[in-house]
Amino acid sequence: MADKRYFLWTNDRNFNKEDFEQQRFFQVAEHNDLITKARHDLNARELKIMDYVVSKIKPEDEHFNVIQTSMYELSNVLDLKRSGRTYSQLAQNLADMRKKDVYIYSEEEKRVTMTGWFEVVDLWENGQVQLKINERFAPFLLKLKDNGNYTQYFLDDTVQLKSKYSILLYKLIREADKDNGKSIAIVQGSPDDFKQWLGAPKSYAYGYLKRDVLTPAIKEINLKIKDMDLELFQAKRGRSVTQVEIHNNFIRNRQFN
The missing domain is CATH 1.10.10.10 (Winged helix-like DNA-binding domain superfamily/Winged helix DNA-binding domain)
Known part of the structure; x- marks a missing residue:
């Protein structure tokens, strides 16, 4: 019997009205400690997924919102070939990111934060995806202009x-x-x-x-x-x-x- 994982998921479609090319030029902003002092073992695709999710954060956000996306959107924004196999790999990436640890050292507070990347990930058969960043990342991703100790870049750069x-x-x-x-x-x-x-x-x-x-x-x-x-x-x-x-x-x- 053929492996169902390698076929497009049921009723696969695009749920997002934003242009994929425009999304790749969204900016990713993160606290410098997340770049220089974080220790983790994300692979290249998982790093890009995280950048994509972070690019959805608005400067005025005071907490993490639930991100609504889809396998269709992720594949296009990350420049991946749409297929059941790709979708299954993305699902595995998201599952792994739920479990993988990240350790972030704060120079100011002399503290190590030990946490996972996402609080929750929901997947639907039609390819819809819903996820939320772990709240422990708030000091490293929210209201960054308040202290100015952050780095900003285009999502398109890391996608390449x-x-x-x-x-x-x-x-x-x-x-x-x-x-x-x-x-x-x-x-x-x-x-x-x-x-x-x-x-x-x-x-x-x-x-x-x-x-x-x-x-x-x-x-x-x-x-x-x-x-x-x-x-x-x-x-x-x-x-x-x-x-x-x-x-x-x-x-x-x-x-x-």
Whole structure:
């Protein structure tokens, strides 16, 4: 018998009146601690799903609203091929995100928040989806303009990137860009810092980190993100690399002689 998971769900249709192309240019805003101090194991698609959900938050929201969407909408906004198999994979992603832990360290409060991504996820046979972000994320996603310690970017940027390492490095570069591209943005840290930030295996020696994580991520970002021109630098003590810097050499409104 054919596996029903690989067919379009019953009465699959679009429930959203917004244009998908316009939605991809919604902005995602998140507290910098969520970028630099959160530890989690979301894969690339799950990172994009979270960015999509966060892009639905309005600056004036004081609490998380229930997000009404659909498999149809998710597939189109995330640039996925619509099929029963894709829908089943998205359903599994959402289920995994309900269970996966995230740890967020607050520098101001010297506190670690341990929570999951969603409070609830409801799925209908017709492809309709309803979900709500866990309320513990409120300090990191709501009323961000009150303290100004946040980073903003277009959903379309992360949707384009295929690797989770590319997505997480992209966010670090955006967070480091304090003057909106008027000078070179620099992300710097030890190899262990980069392994933590990008969710790379802890067992990786620097050679593997550079070959399998940093270099491919830099290459993909430079290829797909128009206002990023990343370059890697490293400092050694003896034979060991102790410091890594990634520069974004793209400067807005650069004057050429």
